[in-house]
Amino acid sequence: MLADDLLELLGERVPNDHARQVVAEWYVGEWYRRLRRRTGPARVLDLGCGGGDSVDVFRRFDPQVRWMGLDLPASPEVAARARSDAEFATFDGERIPFQDGEFELVFCKQVLEHVRRPAPLMQEVTRVLEPGGHLAGSTSQLEPYHSFSVGNFTPYGVALLFEDAGLEVVEFRPNIDGLALVVQRGMGMHPFFYRWWARESPLNRLIGMFGRVGRLDRRSVNAIKLLLCGQFCFLARKPNGAAVMPPVRP
Numbered sequence: 001m002l003a004d005d006l007l008e009l010l011g012e013r014v015p016n017d018h019a020r021q022v023v024a025e026w027y028v029g030e031w032y033r034r035l036r037r038r039t040g041p042a043r044v045l046d047l048g049c050g051g052g053d054s055v056d057v058f059r060r061f062d063p064q065v066r067w068m069g070l071d072l073p074a075s076p077e078v079a080a081r082a083r084s085d086a087e088f089a090t091f092d093g094e095r096i097p098f099q100d101g102e103f104e105l106v107f108c109k110q111v112l113e114h115v116r117r118p119a120p121l122m123q124e125v126t127r128v129l130e131p132g133g134h135l136a137g138s139t140s141q142l143e144p145y146h147s148f149s150v151g152n153f154t155p156y157g158v159a160l161l162f163e164d165a166g167l168e169v170v171e172f173r174p175n176i177d178g179l180a181l182v183v184q185r186g187m188g189m190h191p192f193f194y195r196w197w198a199r200e201s202p203l204n205r206l207i208g209m210f211g212r213v214g215r216l217d218r219r220s221v222n223a224i225k226l227l228l229c230g231q232f233c234f235l236a237r238k239p240n241g242a243a244v245m246p247p248v249r250p
Contacts, residue, residue: 094121131240
């Protein structure tokens with residue numbers, strides 16, 4: 001099968017519940033519905049928050065959420081920020097200016113591909129998460145250069161990055177396919193392509209059809225989509241002493 005090697009490395013980190021394309025915000029609802037173990041207002045850090053729009057997503061689930069946006073002092077997204085109804089802080093790209101265990105969730109959407117030194121930053125994420133806290137978000141794999149991006153990741157590479165920082169990878173899910181992002185860039189970032197984040201993108205649809213014809217299970221379909229995706233989503237957690245999955249290193 002096309003993605004057997006990736007599936008062998010990631011194992012159960014490739015989910016089998018469904019094979020739909022998702023975006024990072026999907027995990028906000030999943031976290032509140034299934035993963036959060038506390039009551040009261042959540043403590044959330046949006047790492048690389050840009051304009052700060054994720055606060056609206058969190059407030060739909062938790063109107064009293066203690067949301068903090070963190071970003072560099074200057075970036076195209078920060079320069080375009082217009083809102084004043086949320087709290088924001090700045091940092092140097094590595095050292096997160098908050099206390100140990102201060103947050104239940106770190107949300108990190110399409111940020112890692114812009115980070116020059118991701119390993120120290122991930123160690124800081126682990127530090128500011130409480131035991132049992134989660135990291136959720138997305139990053140690029142087969143996406144052309146954009147907004148000072150410095151590199152792309154594979155799911156396996158992100159798994160190694162997170163595990164080296166002391167985090168346990170829970171799962172990876174596919175986002176928009178890589179071909180859609182390449183064509184979008186070739187077409188001058190035409191807004192027509194924005195629809196493919198809200199619905200299954202063309203190559204992902206073809207992979208889904210291939211899976212149905214070949215009677216593949218959903219984990220195998222997810223693995224093929226992850227192999228060819230332009231962006232993918234991730235969920236990780238800081239261990240709290242409970243049993244964890246074995247590391248991804250073969």
